[in-house]
Amino acid sequence: MSWTGRGGRRSYHHGNLREALISAALDLIAQKGPAGFTFAEAARQAGVSPAAPYRHFRDRDALMADVARRGFEQFEQRLAAAWNDGRPSPLAALERMGGAYLAFARDEPAYFSAMFESGLPVAEHRDLQEAGDRAFGVLRRACEAIVATMPAGKRPPAMMMALHIWALSHGIASLFARGDAARRALPMSPEELLEAATLVYLEGLGITSKGKA
Amino acid sequence: MSWTGRGGRRSYHHGNLREALISAALDLIAQKGPAGFTFAEAARQAGVSPAAPYRHFRDRDALMADVARRGFEQFEQRLAAAWNDGRPSPLAALERMGGAYLAFARDEPAYFSAMFESGLPVAEHRDLQEAGDRAFGVLRRACEAIVATMPAGKRPPAMMMALHIWALSHGIASLFARGDAARRALPMSPEELLEAATLVYLEGLGITSKGKA
DNA sequence: TGTACATCAGTGAACGCGCGTTCACTGATGTAC
DNA sequence: TGTACATCAGTGAACGCGCGTTCACTGATGTAC
Numbered sequence: 001m002s003w004t005g006r007g008g009r010r011s012y013h014h015g016n017l018r019e020a021l022i023s024a025a026l027d028l029i030a031q032k033g034p035a036g037f038t039f040a041e042a043a044r045q046a047g048v049s050p051a052a053p054y055r056h057f058r059d060r061d062a063l064m065a066d067v068a069r070r071g072f073e074q075f076e077q078r079l080a081a082a083w084n085d086g087r088p089s090p091l092a093a094l095e096r097m098g099g100a101y102l103a104f105a106r107d108e109p110a111y112f113s114a115m116f117e118s119g120l121p122v123a124e125h126r127d128l129q130e131a132g133d134r135a136f137g138v139l140r141r142a143c144e145a146i147v148a149t150m151p152a153g154k155r156p157p158a159m160m161m162a163l164h165i166w167a168l169s170h171g172i173a174s175l176f177a178r179g180d181a182a183r184r185a186l187p188m189s190p191e192e193l194l195e196a197a198t199l200v201y202l203e204g205l206g207i208t209s210k211g212k213a
Numbered sequence: 214m215s216w217t218g219r220g221g222r223r224s225y226h227h228g229n230l231r232e233a234l235i236s237a238a239l240d241l242i243a244q245k246g247p248a249g250f251t252f253a254e255a256a257r258q259a260g261v262s263p264a265a266p267y268r269h270f271r272d273r274d275a276l277m278a279d280v281a282r283r284g285f286e287q288f289e290q291r292l293a294a295a296w297n298d299g300r301p302s303p304l305a306a307l308e309r310m311g312g313a314y315l316a317f318a319r320d321e322p323a324y325f326s327a328m329f330e331s332g333l334p335v336a337e338h339r340d341l342q343e344a345g346d347r348a349f350g351v352l353r354r355a356c357e358a359i360v361a362t363m364p365a366g367k368r369p370p371a372m373m374m375a376l377h378i379w380a381l382s383h384g385i386a387s388l389f390a391r392g393d394a395a396r397r398a399l400p401m402s403p404e405e406l407l408e409a410a411t412l413v414y415l416e417g418l419g420i421t422s423k424g425k426a
Numbered sequence: 427t428g429t430a431c432a433t434c435a436g437t438g439a440a441c442g443c444g445c446g447t448t449c450a451c452t453g454a455t456g457t458a459c
Numbered sequence: 460t461g462t463a464c465a466t467c468a469g470t471g472a473a474c475g476c477g478c479g480t481t482c483a484c485t486g487a488t489g490t491a492c
Contacts, residue, residue, distance in 0.1 A: 013454060013468055033332045035248030040445055049470050054447075056468090116387070117330055119246045122397065132397075156413075159400065164381075164410040171384030174329070184335065184345070187372065197377040200369075201410070204417030226435055226487060253478055262437050267480080269435090434488075441481080448474080455467075 018056045020046040025067050030110035034064065034118040064118055065125045071111030072131035078104055079138040090146045091202070097142060098169055098194045105173035112178065116170075139166055146207065156205050168197055231269045233259040238280050243323035247277070247331040277331055278338045284324030285344035291317055292351040303359045304415070310355060311382055311407045318386035325391065329383075352379055359420065369418050381410055 014020065024045035028037040039060045043050045057063040082100035086093045105112045114120075115132070122129050140162040147158045176183060177190040186193065202208075227233065237258035241250040252273045253263045270276040295313035299306045318325045327333075328345070335342050353375040360371045389396060390403040399406065415421075 017468080033248075035246075035332075038445065039447090048468095049472095050445085051447080051449090051471080052469055060446080119248075160406070160409060163399070163406055164413070167384030167388060167406070167410065168377075168381050169384070170388055171380030171382070174387055175380060175383055186376070193373070193376055193380070196373060197380065197414070200377070200417035201414050202417065204413035204415065230435080251478065252480090261435095262439095263478085264438080264480080264482090265436055273479080429492090430490100432488100432490085435485100436487090437483105437485075439482090439484105441479105443478085445476085445478095446474105449472090450470105451472105452468100452470075454469090455465105457465085458463090459461100 014046070014048055014052070017046060017048060017052060021053055021056060021063060022067060022070070025063055025114075026110040029067070029113050034113045037064070039063070061120065064114060065120055065128050067111070068114040068118060068120055069125075069128050069131045071108065071115045072128070072135050074108070074111060075104055075115070076131070076135040076138055079135060083138060083142050086142065086145050090142070090149060091207070094142055094146060094165075095195055095198060097139065098165070098198055099191055101169040102173050102177045102190050102194060105177045109178055112173070116174070136162070136166060150207065154206055161205065164201065165198065168201070169194060172197075227259070227261055227265070230259060230261060230265060234266055234269060234276060235280060235283065238276055238327075239323040242280070242326050247326045250277070252276070274333065277327060278333055278341050280324070281327040281331060281333060282338075282341050282344045284321065284328040285341070285348050287321070287324060288317055288328070289344070289348040289351055292348060296351060296355050299355065299358050303355070303362060304420070307355055307359060307378075308408055308411060310352065311378070311411055312404055314382040315386050315390045315403050315407060318390045322391055325386070329387075349375070349379060363420065367419055374418065377414065378411065381414070382407060385410075 021042050024042040025037050027045065028041060037060075039053055040050045042063070043053050046052075053063070057066070078100045079097055082097040083093050084096070120128065122132065140159060143162040143165065144158040147155045147161065172190050172194045176186045176193070234255050237255040238250050240258065241254060250273075252266055255276070256263045256266050259265075266276070270279065291313045292310055295310040296306050297309075333341065335345065353371060356375040356378065357371040360368045360374065385403050385407045389399045389406070
């Protein structure tokens with residue numbers, strides 16, 4: 001395949017190998033989990049020799065970390081889009097963001113695995129950690145906005161609230177929404193389960209959802 | 214090592230190879246994750262030839278499934294011990310059970326990985342699924358007991374409550390309490406985070422913790 | 427108590443396989459003049 | 460516009476390795492009589 005570059009033109013060079021490897025990695029991770037992805041097979045799928053990937057990634061872990069980083073970036077974008085600056089109302093937007101969390105786990109199992117289950121040492125990949133922090137930041141700012149609507153004396157710590165909702169969403173996503181064979185059966189949709197939990201939690205914080213459509 | 218059986222006596226037979234393989238698997242999973250465990254290395258660690266494990270397990274997955282099943286059984290026992298039939302009060306016991314969930318994730322990372330992150334197809338291992346269901350049953354019955362203390366008209370569905378608390382505990386355990394390199398930093402202990410979340414959630418259900426010590 | 431025999435739980439050598447990684451190399455591309 | 464050259468991004472062959480799995484085998488154990 002090395003003779004067809006962009007536009008079908010003959011080409012010794014692949015032209016876009018880095019992206020092709022990322023894309024192959026996503027395929028393989030989605031099919032066989034983070035452990036089932038190998039450098040050699042990613043190269044094969046991209047149509048290059050097994051030595052070629054080393055021009056773009058130091059080793060297998062570096063590729064995996066790049067996939068995870070991209071995953072966090074996409075995740076951040078999706079969460080931010082769902083939050084949409086809290087429109088039409090902060091509570092409605094928060095529910096939508098919960099749905100986006102679950103949708104991401106379901107629609108992008110490869111990214112999700114690379115981000116949360118690949119066993120990458122987050123502390124050793126600064127950019128990965130930062131990307132993760134930015135994604136969490138979307139949720140934290142959402143919680144700050146919601147807390148700000150409450151009377152000054154009754155405001156819970158937004159950071160704690162964000163961690164709680166993150167954990168709740170992540171637990172439901174991991175146990176019930178992921179698109180792999182380990183998914184548990186559930187008598188309702190993960191979205192319904194998460195929405196109900198969030199409403200109860202907000203109620204417990206003293207945030208009533210009466211005004212919500 | 215094949216010549217020392219129980220009591221140091223010479224022995225061609227290992228004597229307890231099945232258990233030794235399970236124990237080796239736990240070691241290896243704890244060190245390198247579920248993917249880093251191999252049949253061959255488990256055999257080596259148990260001091261037998263690479264063909265020996267086939268006398269006890271059909272293949273690598275069968276061993277992994279057995280580890281996961283044992284994990285769920287231990288998990289069930291710990292949760293049940295923490296719940297202790299709701300003594301001294303159902304709410305105090307529920308908090309203790311949450312702590313047990315996190316402690317298990319931290320103290321038994323190998324079991325935890327095998328149970329939740331090994332990618333085993335739960336549906337294809339009936340005994341594994343049943344063991345998981347029994348562990349969840351402990352939490353469900355705890356929720357039923359708590360719900361039963363409420364006025365008849367105000368009782369939330371215990372099943373939903375159990376799923377919510379399971380997801381919350383699992384999310385916090387996965388993100389913050391697991392003893393591996395992927396653990397995220399946190400401005401408080403996972404236990405504190407979970408306890409606070411549970412209290413807010415119960416408050417939202419209309420369960421006040423005023424009577425709690 | 428002794429013996430013959432069946433069964434069990436190991437051995438150890440061998441196999442094919444795919445992996446990660448390296449190496450000297452070479453075709454393609456871009457740039458200076 | 461053409462040419463020389465540096466750089467880049469690939470090749471393909473090779474390596475050592477550990478894995479899963481099989482095979483005929485054999486030492487140890489248990490049991491019938």
